[in-house]
Amino acid sequence: MKFIHTGDWHLGKLVHGIYMTEDQRYLLNQFIEVVAEEQPDAVVIAGDLYDRSVPPTDAVELLDEILFKINVELNIPVVAIAGNHDSAERLSFGSSWYRHNHFYLTGKLIYDFRPVQIKGVNFHLVPYAEPGHVRHLLDDSSVHSHQDAMKAVIGKMEQNLNPNEPNILVGHAFVLGGETCESERTLSVGGSGCVSSDLFAPFSYTALGHLHSPDAIRHDKIKYSGSLMKYSFSEAKQRKTISIIEMNENGSFEIRERTLTPRQDMRELEGHLEELLDPKFYEKQKTDDYLKVTLLDDGSLIDPIGKLRKIYPHVLHLERKIESVDQKQLRNFSSIKEEKKSELDLFEQFYREMTTAEFTDEKRELMAGIVNKVLKEEAQK
Amino acid sequence: MKFIHTGDWHLGKLVHGIYMTEDQRYLLNQFIEVVAEEQPDAVVIAGDLYDRSVPPTDAVELLDEILFKINVELNIPVVAIAGNHDSAERLSFGSSWYRHNHFYLTGKLIYDFRPVQIKGVNFHLVPYAEPGHVRHLLDDSSVHSHQDAMKAVIGKMEQNLNPNEPNILVGHAFVLGGETCESERTLSVGGSGCVSSDLFAPFSYTALGHLHSPDAIRHDKIKYSGSLMKYSFSEAKQRKTISIIEMNENGSFEIRERTLTPRQDMRELEGHLEELLDPKFYEKQKTDDYLKVTLLDDGSLIDPIGKLRKIYPHVLHLERKIESVDQKQLRNFSSIKEEKKSELDLFEQFYREMTTAEFTDEKRELMAGIVNKVLKEEAQK
Structure with a gap:
């Protein structure tokens, strides 16, 4: 059984004020070519189909178009879950109809832990859910963190899990061992957003979304697909791939990667x-x-x-990047919050570092006048 | 062939600051009972499924639930179009999958004017569209008004129309002869929003949405379903019904109405x-x-x-409602904008009309002090 693992499409994403929708369309059309060529038994999308709960309408139209091509035109089953950027409820709309055509979309985590079965492989879907939702859903007051929530959900899934068949978990979570980067919206404070990789031991393969690098976790059986494209400069050096998994009947598998070429890097x-x-x-x-x-x-x-x-x-x-600035001076600049410096001193430091020019007495006098004026106005408020 | 004609559900509607979602759920559950009892060959929803382009998530869940019960559980075909309150693009998502289960949802008007055929009856779907969209879609620069747009669209439909079969148009428009009321959002200025009833001559029956009263138009073959419930006090005296149409093979039909009972009137x-x-x-x-x-x-x-x-x-x-006020005085009050009266005189008039008490010298003096103080403050700004 062969499936493609992708995720973090973030359709409708704005990067530095520019909509990525046309770039995404360009890549997804390539994706469809790969799907047509590989003819997998399923395409798995591990969350964050959209970049926000109410995406722009052209992103809605793009997702509709791409999924239609894969699922209806190419007649390939699709397994998808909501990520933290998606609106679980909005994404869920229509899921019951999609199932008729082997498009298995789980937006909101509901009390149904039966897997989706495709060609002898069981796909266990865990859309992104806040711990509070899981606590309420399972009526389990011990659920407080994402770790607790995932543990409880997997516990429910294990009740239906046939260990003699290949079992795949599709999830959208920050699994420990991964690295974070700028473009993943901060989920929770402290460590409560993290989930331990041990939890996924019952599964032959865990298809994750959330972190944007396919190398975010080094684990034999747990993998992030990585995002469709680079969504921030912190991802500039990341590889962007899609994973092709050939799953054997005993749950062992081979994994291959394919690369899409963005319109603009x-x-x-x-x-x-x-x-x-x-x-x-x-x-x-x-x-x-x-x-x-x-x-x-x-x-x-x-x-x-x-x-x-x-x-x-x-x-x-x-x-x-001011190379000529003395490193010691830079360090001082970083630690100014701790010192008590006058506004004028701070400005002088800033000026020297930014221009490498002399802060002459004349400039100092001019600036002092401005600073005093502003301070006086502030005091009068 | 029997179908139910409904529309203007406006799910997610706020009335005077109160969400109607639970009232709507209550009525739609009755609607499902009627559908189960009548066992029609189709349910037609003539637009404004939602009250706004991005409805609250519980309205999204309600629509999903209700349509699932009708279309999947009761296995009854559903024909639905977007109204002016719906987002055509957002509503369109997934339509291609729904068709597999005989749920025909047209959100955005596209260049496909073939009817949906159910049991020998042709349903021609015209979702709400701005004239500009129709002008662009048909590449017809003569389209400026809703009248032009509907005429052009029907012109296209007539090319595929078999006059020997019953043809039904499902539309969401302000058809002349209808009355407007508060809760229909103003569409266009002047008469450009109106569509003449003559245009629908080619159709055996025209199932309309948009105006909220089932009596909004008196015509043998054109009917508004009326809204699911009363959505403003201007509708307080309107009947709210759903129409049940039995269509004969020659396009003649009988029409019956059934009434749902709101949780609260x-x-x-x-x-x-x-x-x-x-x-x-x-x-x-x-x-x-x-x-x-x-x-x-x-x-x-x-x-x-x-x-x-x-x-x-x-x-x-x-x-x-101040009954004791002399009508002449009221007329004066209405025309005060045209006269030049002092603030104090205006207040005196207002006071007399609102309280029917004497505006004594003492009160006048007190008020004069307040008015002068405010005017002085205004002048100093």
């Missing part, structure tokens, strides 16, 4: 402004990628982002 | 406060109905709504 570029604007450099670049640019120049620059965007239209983020 | 109550608070009066009343109360008392009253709500917990709106 998301990557970081570092250098001096002049160098980045030099044709000798940028002619070798894919200039229309989504870029975070880090400039190494000292001193002030006039409209660097405007100049960069003439060459690289999709610069989404610009940073400056 | 929405009605108006008029009288003097003392009378309404008298057990002899209210013991004969269904005191928990949704009420608009009009008080006939002269003079000032202390906390009338608080007192009323102790007896009638669901007073949603309170009005005063």
Whole structure:
């Protein structure tokens, strides 16, 4: 039995103010080609189909279109769960009809722990749920953390679990051993969001969504699919893949990865402004990628982002890295909160670090006047 | 062939700040009983399933539950279109799967004008669409009004229409001859929202949604279902029914109506406060109905709504009707915008009309002081 494991599509995602929907469409059309070529027995989507509970309508239309192509046109069963970004209730709408066509969508966790069976393999679906929901659903007052919730749900599932058949858990959770990154919305404070990998011992394979890197956890039988594409610069160096699993009757399996090619990559570029604007450099670049640019120049620059965007239209983020600044000074700058410095001293420090120019007496006097004026106004409020 | 015509469910509707979802559930459960009893060949829902494009999640769950019971459990085909309150795109999600189970849902008007065929009857579905959408869809620059749009769409439908079979149009529009009322959101300015009833001549029956009264149009072959329940006090005296149509092979039909009983009625109550608070009066009343109360008392009253709500917990709106006021005076009051009166004169007029008491010199002096103070403060700003 062969299935494809994907997840974290985040349709309707905004990255630095830009909707990714067309990029997502481009990748998902490739995904459909892979599905058509591989002809799996199922496609598993491990949550976060949408990026938010009420996604923009073109994201709704895109999901409808893609799932229709896979499930109806290619006639391939689809197994999907809601992630923390999805609205469990909204996603659930219509699930009962979809099942008729072997599209198994679980939005809201309900009291039905029977697996979906496809070609001798049991898929146990655990959509993202808050511990409070699980506590209420199972009437189990001991459930407080995500760990408790997953343990309790798996406990219920084990009651129906046939250990002589391959069992796959499809979940959307932060499983310990994984790394976090910027674009995953913080779920819970402290460790309560984490789930221990030991819990998944009863399963032949655990198909996870939530963390965006396919390498987020190193485990023989537990895997994150990774997101459809890079959704933040913290993911710039991550691989983005889909996993193809061939499951044997005894629950052993082989796993393969395939890569989709984004319309525009998301990557970081570092250098001096002049160098980045030099044709000798940028002619070798894919200039229309989504870029975070880090400039190494000292001193002030006039409209660097405007100049960069003439060459690289999709610069989404610009940073400056001041190499000449004494590391000790930088450390001081980081720890200013602990010291008591005057506003003028703070500004002077900031000015020196940002411009590497002299903060002359004349400038100091001008700034002092402004600072005093503001402080006076504040005091009068 | 027998079908039930309903519409304007407006799930998730807020009336005077109160969610009607539980009232709607109560009525829809009765509706299901009627459907189970009548065993129609189809249930037709003529738009405005939801009250807004992003309905609350419990409205989403309610619609899913009700449609599942009708279509899957009772195994009765459902024909539904989006109204102006629905989001065409959001409602469309999953339609392709629903068709497999004879649930024909058209959210967004698309370029496919073939009818849905059920037991020899053709249902032509025209979800609510803005003229601009139709202009673009049909690439017909002459479409500017709802009249143009409906005419153009029906023109397309006529190309596939077999006049020897019964043809039913399911639409959501303001068809001329109908009356408007408060709770229908204003669609377009002037007459551009209206559609002439002549356009529907090719159809054996036109099943409309949009206007909330089943009596909104008097026509042999065109009918509004009316809304599921009363959604504003302007509908307090309207009948609320569902229509049961038995369609013959030659397109002639008989029509019957059935009535659902709301958990709480929405009605108006008029009288003097003392009378309404008298057990002899209210013991004969269904005191928990949704009420608009009009008080006939002269003079000032202390906390009338608080007192009323102790007896009638669901007073949603309170009005005063001052009977003793001279009609001429009232007319003057209505036209004060045109005259130049001082603030004090305006207040005096208001005071006399509201209280029917004397506006004594003492009161006048007190009020003059307040008015002057406010005017002075305004001038200083």
